[in-house]
Amino acid sequence: MPSDEDAQQASHKYLKVRDYLVQLTTDELGVGDPIPSERALTQRFGVSRMTIRHAIDSLVSEGLLEKIQGRGTFVSAPRMDFEVRLSTFGEQMHRLGLTASTTVLESGAVAAPAEVASVLGISPGSQVHHLRRQRHADGKPMAVEEAWIPVKLAPALFDDGPPASLYEALRLHGHDPRWGEETLAADSPTDEERHLLDMGGRGAVLRATRRTHADSGAVMFSRACFRGDRYQVWVPLAPPQTPVTPSGATATTTTSKEDS
């Protein structure tokens, strides 16, 4: 029940140890440095070794620490984050040090077009909130974007006018965006897009089609069209193959036979 902010300090012993280790590794230790041995921590905290191991294991699984049998436990290099995250245009621009601004082109409820209905898994023609916006970065047109959200999911979503952040609005209406899928493709702009994006005669656009999911299912379908010369996407690529049942203990470099 304690709704405090930071000092949740944990009644659990392993959380105390954990907090201590997080402090230690971020404040005093550098990458590759060893943390105190499990038995040493046992002494320091006056708890059993299993408790210490619980704390350490949780940090290992998060990638903060790395164990090497016979040697010790070490601060690991910050691991690559192979996940591309759901982010809004504003967040993306902020990360690039640019200022985002938006011009609303259209806003309201419409009958769902066939593709939209299909992607969202709703009946064609059922009502969807629709928002079409022009996106700017530091004042320069960057993208034209269009989004559809079933009215049923959040009837009052647009009651105060089109929300500045659709993701935030969805969150407030109980449909926290959890994950998404995006398809990227290059294309030539339509005449209208070329005009809205202030592009010359030639030039390409990057089309991003996104389906956003909340716990309740697909909640939004959106299409964005970015100026090809002002926008690019960085994608980290994880290692190939997913050892179907890797364990984490066994795994002896299963030299799979490949033919490709």
Added chain:
Amino acid sequence: MPSDEDAQQASHKYLKVRDYLVQLTTDELGVGDPIPSERALTQRFGVSRMTIRHAIDSLVSEGLLEKIQGRGTFVSAPRMDFEVRLSTFGEQMHRLGLTASTTVLESGAVAAPAEVASVLGISPGSQVHHLRRQRHADGKPMAVEEAWIPVKLAPALFDDGPPASLYEALRLHGHDPRWGEETLAADSPTDEERHLLDMGGRGAVLRATRRTHADSGAVMFSRACFRGDRYQVWVPLAPPQTPVTPSGATATTTTSKEDS
């Protein structure tokens, strides 16, 4: 040392339990079904509860099981894989049910251009293997691709002519590709690209710039140029925010204040 194939059967008790649970969940149980309780497994295997928990926890961390306090442990829905994986053109086409073919345009060792040297972290002008290929899917031109690999890393890489698969060749020379970074952008094709890709007057291309890493560091730089109308990239998007210190035990829906 036992280089057997399947029956590694594990001398460790927790691995026996683990194997049993994997079998059980894949063969007999469905998503959402509960597995036997920890105490029941304790009886069945004649081991202590901590051992059972170790086995279960390893499967929970892999996403196969899900624990709910007070209720039980359940088979979880196969979790989304939010990672895009390193894959070759051949693999990508195979996945789409297409047949890949390749025409080598250029092959040999050259002095590293400035950008290539910079990206690979080598001295400008040092020797790099260079391969330029035209890629087809079901006989139709799909992409033009160019790759550079430091000669120093694998001097004999091209000794038998340009390898059919650069990734496979790197693997054979001790530089197993582990991860990569790719940047995607839309652009207009050059005249040569338009010709090689058999494109009409208009049309856009998707440029993919990739740096591939092995354990030894960056091993390859490559640029591919795909026909925009024949190629698209699917990217799964993971949930926002990375709780800096999430624990996995605490976390009571930390209602973070956001302003965007």
Added chain:
DNA sequence: CAGTGGTCTAGACCACCCT
């Protein structure tokens, strides 16, 4: 209430690494 997972103890022996 009975049953489940969550935390915790105070030992034990093994496998591995380094010197």
Added chain:
DNA sequence: GGGTGGTCTAGACCACTGA
């Protein structure tokens, strides 16, 4: 050898769930 992590035991009490 001496130190480190890896596995394992046989209990214990707590917190939560559901009937």
